[in-house]
Amino acid sequence: MNEIRIATANDFTFDQPGYRVLFGIGTFARLREEVERLSVKRPLFICTPGRRKDAEQAAMNLTGMAATVHAEAVMHVPVETVTAASDVARQHNADNVIAFGGGSAIDTSKAVGLQLGLPIIAIPTTYGGSEVTPFYGYTEDRIKKGRRDRKMLPKSVIYDPALTLSLPPKISGSSGMNAIAHCVEGLYAPNANPVMSLLATEGIRVLARSLPSVVQEPSNLNARTDALYGAWLAGMVLGSVDMALHHNISHVLGGTFRLSHADVHTVILPHVAAFNRPAAPEALGAVAEALGAQAAAQALYDLEVSIGAPTSLKQIGMPEDQLDRAAELVVEHGYYNPKPVEYAGIRQLLEDAYWGKLNTSL
Numbered sequence: 001m002n003e004i005r006i007a008t009a010n011d012f013t014f015d016q017p018g019y020r021v022l023f024g025i026g027t028f029a030r031l032r033e034e035v036e037r038l039s040v041k042r043p044l045f046i047c048t049p050g051r052r053k054d055a056e057q058a059a060m061n062l063t064g065m066a067a068t069v070h071a072e073a074v075m076h077v078p079v080e081t082v083t084a085a086s087d088v089a090r091q092h093n094a095d096n097v098i099a100f101g102g103g104s105a106i107d108t109s110k111a112v113g114l115q116l117g118l119p120i121i122a123i124p125t126t127y128g129g130s131e132v133t134p135f136y137g138y139t140e141d142r143i144k145k146g147r148r149d150r151k152m153l154p155k156s157v158i159y160d161p162a163l164t165l166s167l168p169p170k171i172s173g174s175s176g177m178n179a180i181a182h183c184v185e186g187l188y189a190p191n192a193n194p195v196m197s198l199l200a201t202e203g204i205r206v207l208a209r210s211l212p213s214v215v216q217e218p219s220n221l222n223a224r225t226d227a228l229y230g231a232w233l234a235g236m237v238l239g240s241v242d243m244a245l246h247h248n249i250s251h252v253l254g255g256t257f258r259l260s261h262a263d264v265h266t267v268i269l270p271h272v273a274a275f276n277r278p279a280a281p282e283a284l285g286a287v288a289e290a291l292g293a294q295a296a297a298q299a300l301y302d303l304e305v306s307i308g309a310p311t312s313l314k315q316i317g318m319p320e321d322q323l324d325r326a327a328e329l330v331v332e333h334g335y336y337n338p339k340p341v342e343y344a345g346i347r348q349l350l351e352d353a354y355w356g357k358l359n360t361s362l
């Protein structure tokens with residue numbers, strides 16, 4: 001097994017598309033400016049059902065424009081939900097899409113925007129990072145697939161920490177761990193570069209510091225601001241360098257077994273960190289350092305426990321009799337990973353994750 005080294009400043013490609021970012025408490029009030037910059041007048045807000053009321057209020061505030069709301073976005077973006085959202089956009093004669101919410105709303109918006117050639121403004125309200133990545137995930141026949149195209153990237157992203165105050169502690173914690181997972185995998189990506197590695201370690205630091213406060217004191221705006229900043233850093237890493245085994249497993253478990261996206265990421269992360277450590281010791285060493293700990297896997301597990309996040313697949317509804325099938329799907333996917341991905345190792349990893357038993361002896 002060749003050891004994967006962390007990216008250095010000797011030889012790399014940096015290829016980052018541009019988008020505008022408004023970051024800060026109260027920036028949501030500047031939505032009109034961003035819409036006007038696009039010279040459009042018929043926005044379609046896309047959100048999940050839970051965000052409908054806030055989206056309708058925001059649409060009403062855009063006086064003089066014909067704004068409307070489609071509040072039917074669903075996690076893992078079943079392909080039928082994209083068709084339905086595109087139909088609504090056509091009927092409304094929408095000239096832009098406003099993605100309002102977490103990754104479910106944003107991925108649905110990116111799919112619609114790409115299909116109809118409409119510009120997107122994203123207003124993320126979780127820590128998932130989809131707002132700055134040039135791809136979206138969707139499910140078809142219970143298999144999670146993806147589509148990549150830079151044209152889907154939002155023109156503007158509005159990060160207003162005040163909008164995350166209502167995100168329940170349980171979702172906040174898992175969503176933050178989802179962001180940390182982007183940073184961890186970014187550090188051993190085959191196309192890692194030193195700039196993204198800086199963002200990744202800083203993202204881990206900021207998120208690990210802020211998430212306990214976010215969960216214990218959900219109305220703490222300073223902690224919410226830090227967490228959202230960390231989420232942006234993590235999103236940039238996710239959008240710029242390739243992910244590996246952790247994202248592969250999470251997509252299989254989420255897409256095929258309909259488990260919560262952020263919860264799956266949360267449970268799986270320490271197990272993948274332990275699995276990959278022998279092949280990528282520098283990267284996992286950098287993760288440990290960012291967490292102020294000796295070992296990345298244990299520190300990630302401890303962080304989960306400290307924020308009351310789920311630590312086992314059993315807890316989040318994974319059927320035990322489907323672990324064989326899940327391991328097969330993960331191996332079939334053939335994603336890059338620093339350590340070879342073989343059935344026996346993955347089946348054992350899933351078994352450990354099912355029971356929440358971290359194997360640090362790998």
Ligand code: NAD
Nearest residue numbers: 048050076102103104125126128130133135136137166167
């Ligand atoms: P989500 O968008 O599904 O939201 C989870 C729940 O939180 C929903 O019920 C939603 O209504 C609610 N919610 C969101 N913001 C809220 C707020 N501020 N206050 C109260 N409730 C709020 O969760 P997610 O984990 O962000 O997104 C998961 C989906 O995003 C998956 O389909 C995943 O594949 C995708 N995703 C894509 C990318 C990408 O780069 N393309 C990155 C991350 C996630």
